[in-house]
Amino acid sequence: MSSSDLGDFLRARRARLTPADVGLASYGRRRVPGLRREEVAVLAGMNADYYARLEQGRERGPSPQVLDAIGAALRLDPDALSHLYRLAGGGPERGRPRPQESVAPLLRRLLDGYRHTPAFVLNPALDLLAANASAEALFAPFEAADNLARMAFLDPTARTFHVHWERTAGAVVAALRRSAGLDPHYPRLRAVVAELRGASEEFAGLWAAHTVAGKTRDLKEFVHPEVGPLVLAYESFDVCGAPGQQLVVYHAEPGSLSDRSLALLGGLRAQDASSAGASSVVWESVRLSAPPAAISPTTTASTP
Structure with missing residues (x-):
């Protein structure tokens, strides 16, 4: 630094x-x-x-x-x-190991154990390294659920998905600023910050304010296009065996409307996956039973 x-x-x-x-x-x-x-x-x-x-x-x-x-x-x-x-060079974090970018198989299995609870793993640059099915369903409205900062500032969906977008944007930048203090030479973090400073004036202004905060716990409000409003609390946990990684778990109040909506969202996604799988099976059956001339690359490409 x-x-x-x-x-x-x-x-x-x-x-x-x-x-x-x-x-x-x-x-x-x-x-x-x-x-x-x-x-x-x-x-x-x-x-x-x-x-x-x-x-x-x-x-x-x-x-x-x-x-x-x-x-x-x-x-x-x-x-x-x-x-x-x-x-100032006096922090206890000097010499910390470089963040790990791969998620251990055991942690991936833990994520999948949360059936109706969105859970995902982040690196210090806020890349989503792994996510369970519920988290994928939650973030499905975004064009790409790849990085929380890019999603917040570069995807127009964020403005309607996050009820309090300004607060979310500030928290995202504060978390990145904290990561920069912990490891200022981390290449992925520098790349994300450089991209966002060049692409978003709002990000550049918040970055210049030097607000610093860790991602610990909070209440989040979303509007999901498939199930409507969601009020979820989240907790974040450092992954001890993987420097720089954080496990983030969202959860709804048991029995609440948000709890039922999360279950419904998971059910809708399961139906989509089941329908897609059934369509694939039907198409494969048709492909195997039809004469070769009846199947063309154009026909294959247009199949849903």
Whole structure:
């Protein structure tokens, strides 16, 4: 992590605060939004020149006491404070192993054990490495259920699928920003961020805000075109045997409308799969019994 990353983070976070937010009086016209460097230094109880050198990358290796003081001054939550430590080179995550991109067979079997509960595995770039049938049914409205960030910002479906799209978008970017702090040189993460910054102004703006948050638990509201509204809680778990992977499990309140809708969605998908399988069997029977001249590549390609 470079010193410019630390400076960018500090500038972005102080730009989000006003003097009133931190109990300071405001004097004079402000050329830039947010707190001035001198005000952050006062709140942190340190020399203003020292703080300026930190932002400019001219001061390295700040002590934990300094980082804690800056974190308090900037009103950083625990996730953001941990991110600040990592940017300053003092985090416990240095030297962590590179994320694994393949999902173990045992974990895949665990996913399939959740019959009517969407469950999937993510890497730090928010790629869906594996998903059970219920998760595939949940995300079926998307053109490609491949990466949560790409789905949120590049697929128009996201705006109607997520009831609170803005909150979802912010959470996605905050999770990517946290991953960047843990492993700034992870190639897949850098590729996803570069693609989204170039393709989405909304993503670029949120990325520049340097908001940091881990994916732990929350309540999500969706509108699925096949079964209507869904209110699902989710929990995420680190996969101990696979660095960087997270298991995410959605679940509905037992007996609720969302619970019944999830079961219905699973039933609809099972019917679709059964129908597709039956069609394949019928077509194969026709293919084997018909004269060769009756079957052409064009006919095969047009078969549903």
